[in-house]
Amino acid sequence: GAGVSQSPSNKVTEKGKDVELRCDPISGHTALYWYRQSLGQGLEFLIYFQGNSAPDKSGLPSDRFSAERTGGSVSTLTIQRTQQEDSAVYLCASSRPSGGARSETQYFGPGTRLLVL
């Protein structure tokens, strides 16, 4: 079956530009997560969606970062006025609902490699 897909796979942008990163979760997965992987910081959580709601945005590093999810499926992570420190691999993961005592496995996409020049 289809896994998590992300687009674009690579993105090169100039400092100050806005970028949008897309994630298509596994069909039927209501939970969706964004993480960032960088050399200096390792793997960091950014935001969690349950359906179209984001009950946990605690990992977003600044107000330049935002994300939305529509139709309980596709999610877009937007970075405004990109900075060089935003260069990283942005990973999306999805799972069945993981609240409470459940701990469903998160399945990751291949990531979007962002380079800000």
Place this chain on the structure above:
Amino acid sequence: AQSVAQPEDQVNVAEGNPLTVKCTYSVSGNPYLFWYVQYPNRGLQFLLKYITGDNLVKGSYGFEAEFNKSQTSFHLKKPSALVSDSALYFCAVRADPSGNTGKLIFGQGTTLQVKP
């Protein structure tokens, strides 16, 4: 605060030998623990998880992990390493057991190098 430590940046083993990749954790409450593997320019692939039950968890590709509550460890093991096992391995713990989000906290990763 919940945290995960992978004390070794790199582990080197010879093909056919057993391998261990170490992970220790700090959580309040019962830990939910995961191992993922990442091959170059790829996303993370799930290997195995411990939620409850038997301390020895078996996962994909012949890997297993042993949960040790007293030592707060969850080391990844394989009886006989393959060159194709060479990759970056991440241990992770759920940040808020029984909470409203399943977000994970990851260790820094351990590079496994298996030599022929």
